[in-house]
Amino acid sequence: MKAPSSVKGNENNLFGHEHMTVIRPPSGWHMLNLKELWAYRELLGALTMRDIKVRYKQTVLGAAWVIIQPLTTMLIFTVIFGRLAKIPSDGYPYPVFVYAALLPWTFFSNALSTSGSSLVSSAQLVSKVYFPRLIVPLSSVGAGLIDLLISTGVLLLLMLFFGVAFTPNILLAPLLMLGVVFCALGVGTILSALTVSYRDFRFVIPFMVQIWMYLTPVVYGVGFIPEEWRWLLMLNPMTGYIDGFRSAFLGKPFDCSAIGVSVLLSVALFVMGVAYFQKVERRFADVI
Amino acid sequence: MSRLAIEVENISKQYVLGSEASGQKTFREMLSGAIKEPIKRLQRLKGSSSQQERFWALKEVSFSVNEGEVVGIIGSNGAGKSTLLKILSRITAPTSGEIRYRGRIASLLEVGTGFHPELSGRENIYINGAILGMTKRDIRQRFDEIVEFAGVEKFLDTPVKRYSSGMYVRLAFAVAAHLDPDILVVDEVLAVGDAAFQKKCLGKMKDVSCDGRTVILVSHNISMIQSLCSTVAFLDSGRLLNKGETSGVIDTYISGMSQPMSEGEGWSGPRPGNGWVRATNIKLHRKEKEVDTVQMGQDVEFIISYELNRQLSDVGFRIEITTIMGEMIYWFSTDYSNTSIRVSGKTGSVICYLPNLSLMPGSYSVNIVCGAEGQLSDRVDKAMKFDVADGDYFGGGKIPPLGTVHVVAPQTWMALGIK
Numbered sequence: 001m002k003a004p005s006s007v008k009g010n011e012n013n014l015f016g017h018e019h020m021t022v023i024r025p026p027s028g029w030h031m032l033n034l035k036e037l038w039a040y041r042e043l044l045g046a047l048t049m050r051d052i053k054v055r056y057k058q059t060v061l062g063a064a065w066v067i068i069q070p071l072t073t074m075l076i077f078t079v080i081f082g083r084l085a086k087i088p089s090d091g092y093p094y095p096v097f098v099y100a101a102l103l104p105w106t107f108f109s110n111a112l113s114t115s116g117s118s119l120v121s122s123a124q125l126v127s128k129v130y131f132p133r134l135i136v137p138l139s140s141v142g143a144g145l146i147d148l149l150i151s152t153g154v155l156l157l158l159m160l161f162f163g164v165a166f167t168p169n170i171l172l173a174p175l176l177m178l179g180v181v182f183c184a185l186g187v188g189t190i191l192s193a194l195t196v197s198y199r200d201f202r203f204v205i206p207f208m209v210q211i212w213m214y215l216t217p218v219v220y221g222v223g224f225i226p227e228e229w230r231w232l233l234m235l236n237p238m239t240g241y242i243d244g245f246r247s248a249f250l251g252k253p254f255d256c257s258a259i260g261v262s263v264l265l266s267v268a269l270f271v272m273g274v275a276y277f278q279k280v281e282r283r284f285a286d287v288i
Numbered sequence: 289m290s291r292l293a294i295e296v297e298n299i300s301k302q303y304v305l306g307s308e309a310s311g312q313k314t315f316r317e318m319l320s321g322a323i324k325e326p327i328k329r330l331q332r333l334k335g336s337s338s339q340q341e342r343f344w345a346l347k348e349v350s351f352s353v354n355e356g357e358v359v360g361i362i363g364s365n366g367a368g369k370s371t372l373l374k375i376l377s378r379i380t381a382p383t384s385g386e387i388r389y390r391g392r393i394a395s396l397l398e399v400g401t402g403f404h405p406e407l408s409g410r411e412n413i414y415i416n417g418a419i420l421g422m423t424k425r426d427i428r429q430r431f432d433e434i435v436e437f438a439g440v441e442k443f444l445d446t447p448v449k450r451y452s453s454g455m456y457v458r459l460a461f462a463v464a465a466h467l468d469p470d471i472l473v474v475d476e477v478l479a480v481g482d483a484a485f486q487k488k489c490l491g492k493m494k495d496v497s498c499d500g501r502t503v504i505l506v507s508h509n510i511s512m513i514q515s516l517c518s519t520v521a522f523l524d525s526g527r528l529l530n531k532g533e534t535s536g537v538i539d540t541y542i543s544g545m546s547q548p549m550s551e552g553e554g555w556s557g558p559r560p561g562n563g564w565v566r567a568t569n570i571k572l573h574r575k576e577k578e579v580d581t582v583q584m585g586q587d588v589e590f591i592i593s594y595e596l597n598r599q600l601s602d603v604g605f606r607i608e609i610t611t612i613m614g615e616m617i618y619w620f621s622t623d624y625s626n627t628s629i630r631v632s633g634k635t636g637s638v639i640c641y642l643p644n645l646s647l648m649p650g651s652y653s654v655n656i657v658c659g660a661e662g663q664l665s666d667r668v669d670k671a672m673k674f675d676v677a678d679g680d681y682f683g684g685g686k687i688p689p690l691g692t693v694h695v696v697a698p699q700t701w702m703a704l705g706i707k
Contacts, residue, residue, distance in 0.1 A: 019390070019391065019392070020388060020389070020390055021388070021389055021390075021393075022386060022387070022388050023375065023376075023378060023381070023382065023386065023387040023388075023389075024381075024382070024386050025381055025382050025383055025384055025385070026381045042418050042423055042424055043418045043419060043421075045418075046414060046415045046418035046419070047415070047418075049415075050404055050407065050411075050415050053406075053407060053411065054404055054406050054407065057406040057407075057447075058406065124401060124402070125401060125402050125419065126379075127379060128379065128397045128398045128401045129377070129379070129395065129397075129401050129402070129419055129420065130377050130378040130379050130393075130395070131419070131421075282380070282381040283381075285374065285379045285380040286303070286380050
């Protein structure tokens with residue numbers, strides 16, 4: 001007897017008894033199975049929570065590291081770029097100026113480095129259990145969000161301390177953050193998939209992140225770059241967001257075209273990242 | 289009439305083997321290699337190099353499983369059992385063919401997948417459950433059952449890295465055992481824990497199969513397969529040789545394995561190696577007479593005859609003793625005993641003397657491996673079979689119960705602290 005094709009069953013319930021699954025050899029590009037991803041949302045939650053819980057286990061300072069890391073970076077940058085190199089900060093106190101940019105940048109760079117190595121460090125899981133592989137880089141990007149939330153609190157305190165006025169602009173910060181998340185997911189999924197086959201990327205990613213930071217207006221403002229070269233800066237999807245963050249927190253007007261370009265670029269990166277990931281994910285268990 | 293739960297159609301899986309020639313390299317070769325290697329490696333990673341050795345782990349395997357059927361999969365090491373399970377559980381994709389199944393498959397290829405040593409037992413139960421596809425509600429409902437089954441109540445909030453390995457495995461199995469899938473795929477995870485826990489697991493597995501759940505089980509443990517499975521599939525070198533009712537398939541499996549593979553000339557099967565030295569025969573001797581059954585505790589010797597196909601100075605031999613199921617028990621090697629075997633002429637033979645044979649009663653199979661100058665020259669699997677009969681190994685008339693262990697060893701016991 002053949003499996004009756006009429007047995008379609010309840011398509012909404014992936015885990016239902018009537019659901020038919022077909023396993024075939026991988027064939028090129030295929031669509032992201034959102035339904036399946038949704039069915040595994042609890043695993044995404046569990047892995048994200050695991051990453052968060054584990055990160056500061058057996059450290060003395062524990063979650064305080066979440067605050068210490070960006071604060072230290074801010075102090076170093078303030079001394080080197082603010083005091084010694086005297087990089088202009090558009091009239092705002094340099095510490096707040098650089099911290100407002102470090103906020104999304106730290107999230108982004110951590111997301112790239114953790115998601116880049118995420119699949120390889122979950123090799124055990126990948127080679128022993130099935131689940132949509134996308135969950136792995138997703139959860140490592142997700143785990144960074146909590147740090148972002150905490151360090152945003154620190155920024156608000158810094159603003160009070162340096163007497164920077166709050167403006168309604170700040171309400172747009174969550175939307176900008178969403179853009180950064182998409183951008184990080186796009187680049188992160190590509191890097192994680194590439195690292196599975198080519199471990200070279202473990203060494204490439206740290207350099208890449210470092211260089212990328214200097215190509216992004218983090219320690220300097222967009223205004224620091226001569227007008228005729230500014231379009232080059234805009235090709236970097238993070239430029240619009242970082243500049244947008246400064247506008248949101250420091251109250252300077254938004255550069256809508258820069259943000260628009262960033263949104264377009266990060267959506268493109270996200271689509272590319274997920275598509276590439278989908279194409280190669282079925283090979284992971286064999287090569288990891 | 290029962291419905292089909294799984295239908296496997298012409299599944300094949302090909303792996304690409306690395307073809308790096310091993311051996312010593314000169315410094316100059318190492319230097320030039322440092323430049324050429326990345327290019328070669330890139331080609332290999334992209335899978336475009338043509339000189340790669342390809343290997344079919346599974347070749348055109350088809351079968352179907354009815355709902356509620358408990359299927360055992362048997363076969364010697366490398367027969368493709370684990371690959372089949374990995375394809376069924378969607379961990380790796382088949383190279384060709386198609387599988388259709390109804391419902392949800394949960395696979396247990398390993399216990400404790402995703403356990404994090406830093407997290408507590410409680411946290412790990414939730415994470416492991418989620419990884420295996422349970423919802424939070426499922427886990428919460430069965431939480432007490434899981435904890436009780438594992439017997440770790442007191443240590444629930446201790447990081448699992450502080451658990452004893454037994455506790456760790458019990459907790460891991462407990463989570464898995466409380467899964468509720470339509471189809472359960474299990475790979476030898478029962479080979480864990482102490483005897484009492486194994487019995488508990490076996491009981492749990494029986495419950496699962498009695499519930500009318502479809503189960504696919506890989507095991508080397510024939511008695512377990514016999515007690516759990518209604519049908520058995522027999523894989524050999526990636527092909528499905530036989531699938532049917534348990535006792536029938538197991539009979540052919542065992543008789544196939546224990547056939548005195550017509551010695552010497554009649555050895556069939558692949559003979560990997562460069563062929564510089566080739567084994568031509570092997571015999572089991574006792575007091576200079578050829579035998580096929582020896583007693584435990586007797587002094588015995590294996591005699592390997594070989595031929596040389598080129599001038600060689602350094603030749604080595606290894607005898608591997610396995611159970612009929614293919615579980616490796618002993619390696620006896622000229623390497624370990626620091627013996628150098630001198631050779632001359634075209635043929636010769638070498639003797640391996642084993643005093644006080646410590647194998648338990650049963651049937652065993654012998655593989656021969658020949659090497660020359662650090663390279664594999666010949667390998668004959670299942671070159672011969674022999675039986676070990678009951679014997680008084682310890683001199684007290686007692687030996688461990690049959691089926692508990694494969695080997696015994698000399699031992700001395702004494703009470704400490706008593707003057």
